[in-house]
Amino acid sequence: MxxxxxxxxxxxxxLVSPLIAVAAALAIAGILIAMAGAPVLEAYWRIxxxxxxTRLAATETFTRAxxxxxxxxxxxVAFRARLWNIGAEGQFYVGAITVAALGSSTLAALPGPxxxxxxxxxxxxxxxxxxxxPLWLRLRFSVDxxxxxxxxxxxxxxFVSLLVEGVLKDPLAFGWPQSLPVSEHALLPKLIMRSRxxxxxxxxxxAAIIVHLLQSRTVFGLRTRAAGLSPAGxxxxxxxxxxxxxxxxxxxxxxxxxxxxxxxxxxxxxVTTDLSPGYGYSGxxxxxxxxxxxxxxxxxxxxxxxxxxxxxxxxxALGIPTYIxxxxxxxxxxxxxxxxxxxxxxxxx
Amino acid sequence: MTTVLELSGISKRFGDIVANExxxxxxxxxxxxxxxxxxxxxxxxxxxxxFGHYTADSGTVRVDDVELPSGKPRAAIRAGxxxxxxxxxxxxxxxxxxxxxxxxxxxxxxKSDTAAARTKLLSISQRFxxxxxxxxxLGDLSVGExxxxxxxxxxxxxxxxxxxDEPTAVLTNIEAERLFSTLKEMAxxxxxxxxxSHKLDEVMAAxxxxxxxxxxxxxxxxxxxxxxxxxxxxxxVGHRVTRPIxxxxxxxxxxxxxxxVTVRRGGVDRLKDISFRLCExxxxxxxxxxxxxxxxxxxxxxxxAEPSIGNIRLFGEPLANLGVRALxxxxxxxxxxDRNNEGAIGEMAIWENTVLERIWTPAFSKYGLVNRKAGIxxxxxxxxxxxxxxxxPTSRTRLLSGGNMQKLILxxxxxxxxxxxxxxxxxxxxxxxxxxxxHARILEARxxxxxxxxxxxxxxxxxxxxxxxxAIVKGRLSPPVAAETADPRMLGLMMAGEWLQxxxxxxxx
Numbered sequence: 001m002x003x004x005x006x007x008x009x010x011x012x013x014x015l016v017s018p019l020i021a022v023a024a025a026l027a028i029a030g031i032l033i034a035m036a037g038a039p040v041l042e043a044y045w046r047i048x049x050x051x052x053x054t055r056l057a058a059t060e061t062f063t064r065a066x067x068x069x070x071x072x073x074x075x076x077v078a079f080r081a082r083l084w085n086i087g088a089e090g091q092f093y094v095g096a097i098t099v100a101a102l103g104s105s106t107l108a109a110l111p112g113p114x115x116x117x118x119x120x121x122x123x124x125x126x127x128x129x130x131x132x133x134p135l136w137l138r139l140r141f142s143v144d145x146x147x148x149x150x151x152x153x154x155x156x157x158x159f160v161s162l163l164v165e166g167v168l169k170d171p172l173a174f175g176w177p178q179s180l181p182v183s184e185h186a187l188l189p190k191l192i193m194r195s196r197x198x199x200x201x202x203x204x205x206x207a208a209i210i211v212h213l214l215q216s217r218t219v220f221g222l223r224t225r226a227a228g229l230s231p232a233g234x235x236x237x238x239x240x241x242x243x244x245x246x247x248x249x250x251x252x253x254x255x256x257x258x259x260x261x262x263x264x265x266x267x268x269x270x271v272t273t274d275l276s277p278g279y280g281y282s283g284x285x286x287x288x289x290x291x292x293x294x295x296x297x298x299x300x301x302x303x304x305x306x307x308x309x310x311x312x313x314x315x316x317a318l319g320i321p322t323y324i325x326x327x328x329x330x331x332x333x334x335x336x337x338x339x340x341x342x343x344x345x346x347x348x349x
Numbered sequence: 350m351t352t353v354l355e356l357s358g359i360s361k362r363f364g365d366i367v368a369n370e371x372x373x374x375x376x377x378x379x380x381x382x383x384x385x386x387x388x389x390x391x392x393x394x395x396x397x398x399x400f401g402h403y404t405a406d407s408g409t410v411r412v413d414d415v416e417l418p419s420g421k422p423r424a425a426i427r428a429g430x431x432x433x434x435x436x437x438x439x440x441x442x443x444x445x446x447x448x449x450x451x452x453x454x455x456x457x458x459x460k461s462d463t464a465a466a467r468t469k470l471l472s473i474s475q476r477f478x479x480x481x482x483x484x485x486x487l488g489d490l491s492v493g494e495x496x497x498x499x500x501x502x503x504x505x506x507x508x509x510x511x512x513x514d515e516p517t518a519v520l521t522n523i524e525a526e527r528l529f530s531t532l533k534e535m536a537x538x539x540x541x542x543x544x545x546s547h548k549l550d551e552v553m554a555a556x557x558x559x560x561x562x563x564x565x566x567x568x569x570x571x572x573x574x575x576x577x578x579x580x581x582x583x584x585x586v587g588h589r590v591t592r593p594i595x596x597x598x599x600x601x602x603x604x605x606x607x608x609x610v611t612v613r614r615g616g617v618d619r620l621k622d623i624s625f626r627l628c629e630x631x632x633x634x635x636x637x638x639x640x641x642x643x644x645x646x647x648x649x650x651x652x653x654a655e656p657s658i659g660n661i662r663l664f665g666e667p668l669a670n671l672g673v674r675a676l677x678x679x680x681x682x683x684x685x686x687d688r689n690n691e692g693a694i695g696e697m698a699i700w701e702n703t704v705l706e707r708i709w710t711p712a713f714s715k716y717g718l719v720n721r722k723a724g725i726x727x728x729x730x731x732x733x734x735x736x737x738x739x740x741x742p743t744s745r746t747r748l749l750s751g752g753n754m755q756k757l758i759l760x761x762x763x764x765x766x767x768x769x770x771x772x773x774x775x776x777x778x779x780x781x782x783x784x785x786x787x788h789a790r791i792l793e794a795r796x797x798x799x800x801x802x803x804x805x806x807x808x809x810x811x812x813x814x815x816x817x818x819x820a821i822v823k824g825r826l827s828p829p830v831a832a833e834t835a836d837p838r839m840l841g842l843m844m845a846g847e848w849l850q851x852x853x854x855x856x857x858x
Contacts, residue, residue: 008745217721219714226705231695235653236683236691237706238673 003345010343017339018289018296022303022341029324031150035272038318047325050313051306057313063267064089064305067092069204069274070231070259071283072290072297073211074127078252080215080292081228083135083245087149088256089280090156091130093271096211096255096264097160100271103182103264112185119186121260127257128250130156135249139242142205153280161273168272179271188266198266205298207255212294224248256280269327277308283334292339304329353378353541354399354510355431359408361394368394369405370565375629376510381532381542385549387583390780391565396512396782400432401425412510431503437495439502441488445481449502449592464507466543474506477535482799500531511535513544517551521638522808529555546781547585547718549578560587582781596796598816601629604769604800605650610659619645622659623628623826625802625819629768632791632801635806635830637844642824643804644686647773648842651683652676652804661784664768677706682762684826686773686804687750695747699737700728702746703761727764735760736786752783763794770794775806789816808840822846 007244030040049111051061071088078085099119102108161177161307168179188198215221227244235241237321264271286304290296311325354376361369369391376382378514386392399410401422408759410417412428425432439448448788452464459758467483474481478496487495496516513532532542532555546552552559553573559582559664559746561568569584605627612620620642627633637643648654649661660667670700677682693702704724706715713727715722735756741747746754753770753774762770772791776784795801804821805811811818811832818835820827820843827848830839 183416217719218717219719220717222708222719223702226694226697226701228449230690230694231693232687232690233694234705236651236673236685238652238677239776 002348004348006344006346008336009313011348013343017343018291018300018336020337021336022332023288024335026329028335029328033094033324034322036320038320043314043318043320043324046314047309047310047344048306048316051310053313055192057309059192061194061305061309062301062307063196065301066198066200066204067263067265068153068286068301068304069201070210070255071260071279072150072286072301073204073208073257073294074124074252074259074284074286076290076292076294076297077211077215077224077255078248079287080247081224081248082231083228083248083252084144084146085131085134085149085252085256086146087131087134087152087156087248087253088283089125089276089278090149090153091253092260092263092276092280093156093160094126094128095129095164095258095260095288096257096271096275097185098167098303099123099124099261099264100179100182101163103186104180105343107185108183110185115183115185116188116265117148119182119265120258123261124254127253127255127260130257131249131252131253134245135245136233141247146160157273160271168271177272181270183264183322184332184346186265187269188262189251196267198262200262200266203258203262208298209256210326211251211255215294215309220244220247256283259283280331288333288340289336291336321337351378351412352376354543355411355414355476356395357409357411359395359398359410360406360599361391361398361403362406363845367565369398372408372562372565372567374560374567376541376543378541379536379539381544381556383537383552383559384545385552385559385564385581386545386547386568390562390585392562393514394565394580396514396543396545396564398430399425400430400512403567413775426506426508428658429509431500431506431508431511432666433496433499433503433511435516437499437512439487439495439498442486444486445483445485445490445498445501448487448498449483450506453506454588470501472504472786474501476538477504477531479531490725491524493520493527496520496524496528496530497663506545508765509540511540511542511543515545515547517546517548525551537540549585550755552581553578555637571603581840585781594825598631600631600816601798606662606803607649607656608651608659608662609761610656612649612654613657614645614654619824620649621824623821623824625826625829627769627800627802629800630795631816632803632814633829634811634818635802635804635821635826636811636818636840637806637821641821643773643806643821645824646821647683647686647771649802650676650681650771651685652772659691674707680765680768682765682770682799683768684755684758684762684770684772684775685776688758693746693749693754695745697739697746699732699746699749700742700756703731703742703757705730708760720755721858731757731760731764734764735790752786755779755783755787761792763790766797767794767799771802773801776805776807776810785812812840818843820844820846820848822849823851841848 033040033043040285043241050057059348061338072089089294091197095097099122102122110118130333134145135154137143137148138145164179165177170178172182188200191197191199191201219271223239224242226237226239227241231241268275276284282304286297286300289300314320315322352375356372359369359372370397384392394403398405401420401424404420410476412430417428418424436617439465446463449470454461470483479501480495481501483496487498510669516528518526536542555774556573558573559576560574560582562583563585583640608624610620610623611618635646645654649656652671655671704727706718708714713724723744731737732742737756737760738755739753749757776787791801803811803815812835815832817829818832822844827843
């Protein structure tokens with residue numbers, strides 16, 4: 001038995017591989033559920049109904065999916081160019097805190113239609129700047145951006161913590177470490193009344209489509225792909241490698257920063273240090289599940305969000321810890337890596 | 350003489366591609382058998398089956414009348430079959446002795462018997478005249494010496510049948526000659542050898558018997574005395590191949606001129622004080638043994654390296670910014686030395702590789718949007734015009750064979766009649782048919798007034814194409830000589846750096 005590289009990668013396999021990966025992850029996690037003494041199928045059914053069974057559940061799932069779409073895109077665009085941005089979590093937080101700072105300042109006197117795009121841009125810009133630092137280190141000193149972007153997450157979160165306990169602390173929050181709330185004009189309109197679902201979802205979906213068009217139709221997309229697949233080949237063809245990476249870093253960091261901005265303006269209105277339950281890190285899994293395809297990111301984000309939201313309901317009903325959602329999502333990353341491998345290789349006897 | 354190895358009825362398919370079809374070959378004791386064929390004729394597949402890297406769909410391999418189990422390299426080694434790969438499977442950080450011993454001792458033995466191994470290695474190296482220093486670090490050795498270590502490792506494993514996969518591909522002429530005299534010595538001492546090649550000269554010079562493979566089948570079998578190079582070429586390609594004949598050059602204006610250029614990288618002068626002058630309508634050949642600065646020279650004129658000292662003039666204008674785009678805009682076509690890494694990106698579509706280096710032209714993009722249709726149409730034209738086989742514009746470039754990939758690269762450069770063509774090792778590793786096609790195209794470009802800078806390690810190619818020739822040795826360029834006056838002996842001396850010594854003597858006086 002041996003592995004052989006496939007000459008063609010069948011489109012069918014590429015489309016089906018995430019589904020197989022998810023099914024495999026659910027099967028493996030099912031063993032854990034069974035060991036915890038709960039009926040496996042019922043547990044999964046509870047997750048499905050918990051995520052989509054009621055209007056409230058469904059809107060909650062999509063609210064959760066919104067930042068995941070954006071952080072997933074951030075990882076997907078970077079990974080395609082072989083820029084390993086592991087810092088979406090930090091970029092999310094600097095985007096969020098920038099919005100909180102500006103949205104609670106005198107700038108907030110602007111009318112909503114002007115204020116909201118301004119804050120979006122500011123959040124994205126903050127994320128960009130945070131990603132440019134590791135990129136600069138890589139281009140100038142060949143420092144691995146996996147390490148630097150990852151470690152900057154902790155720097156960013158601690159910096160946010162400094163601000164929400166200090167200059168940006170809300171004096172009316174009974175001593176809780178949370179930032180000043182953004183002005184009412186800065187809050188995003190709801191997509192569905194009496195729910196938490198806001199127009200950020202539409203923004204995220206639009207971003208996915210724009211990124212897809214950018215990658216498939218533009219010179220930038222072509223050059224980015226070339227640079228990612230073969231730096232030597234791209235350089236020979238005159239692709240400016242450094243500049244291309246700078247653009248990719250801006251796009252990636254910007255999307256993660258925008259995720260933070262939208263989360264503040266759409267859901268909470270202020271920043272705490274637990275604003276993100278790991279949206280930045282989950283974005284990496286979302287991107288991998290989507291095979292780095294921007295439109296696929298939407299589906300992968302909804303799946304991941306549904307696991308987290310649905311697990312709450314399942315946990316209440318069956319007494320299984322909600323951590324099972326983390327297990328399933330993490331396992332699906334591993335099974336997806338295996339599935340991706342088999343889209344490129346086949347087993348021969 | 351007894352038959353030591355017998356392949357009978359070997360067939361192997363990869364998907365729709367038939368790599369080997371019903372091939373039968375017998376090897377006798379003390380014989381050198383050459384396996385001749387174009388790239389893709391099935392030579393390497395056949396040898397991989399023999400050595401157990403692949404499993405044949407049908408057919409058997411017998412060593413000394415005992416059938417080898419298929420798919421087990423270890424069984425082949427134990428039966429006395431040794432393989433010398435084209436890309437060495439040695440560890441550069443280990444010594445020669447350690448490399449040779451690797452895999453010969455039990456994994457769980459605590460003690461390594463270096464002394465016995467050293468004695469055995471030295472006695473083998475003496476017996477076959479393969480001198481090596483057992484304690485040298487492999488990475489410090491030249492390519493020719495590394496190959497010697499590969500051979501020694503096979504002999505160390507008591508190989509009686511030795512298979513060499515394109516052994517001369519990486520060697521200089523002198524090293525190749527030395528290799529063949531070693532092979533003959535080994536045959537005289539009773540070893541049996543198979544070597545794979547697509548070079549007619551060396552097959553005629555070194556083998557006793559030649560098996561020609563074409564399209565996965567045995568096309569013919571000849572004894573060396575009974576055949577000629579012309580016949581072998583015909584058998585191999587299937588139709589008669591002629592190298593293109595040159596008309597006299599009609600050089601025009603100076604297209605590209607370098608004066609006193611030095612390129613320094615990592616504190617080392619990769620090119621030192623080189624000067625050359627390239628005119629329209631002529632081919633300037635740069636010959637040299639590999640690793641003497643050819644790569645940097647081709648990078649320099651392809652826009653990927655900048656001179657540290659000296660200047661380059663393009664059509665009489667000093668060139669300040671040597672960027673890739675500026676060069677392409679001023680009409681320079683470039684064929685890179687490394688077509689797999691630089692010339693094309695395997696995972697991208699053929700049309701994408703065709704247009705990537707001129708994607709910024711209005712024909713292929715507007716307002717930053719790629720004109721996919723125009724790109725595909727352009728690729729289709731080049732595929733047709735330059736006879737690129739094996740792919741549609743939208744299929745992945747990786748699927749093309751080396752020759753077809755090179756035709757694609759040549760096509761995208763020649764399509765718009767470049768004023769200058771930089772051709773670095775344009776036919777390296779290609780079969781005779783593809784070589785002839787590419788040479789014809791280069792000569793055609795020259796007759797249309799293109800200035801061609803041909804950087805090549807293949808002497809025949811340079812003699813066959815160039816009008817003037819300069820040699821590159823240790824990053825320096827010899828003065829040019831006219832191609833008509835050059836004979837192989839003179840070029841050999843130039844490549845050996847004869848002029849350098851006289852130049853240095855001149856400086857000293």
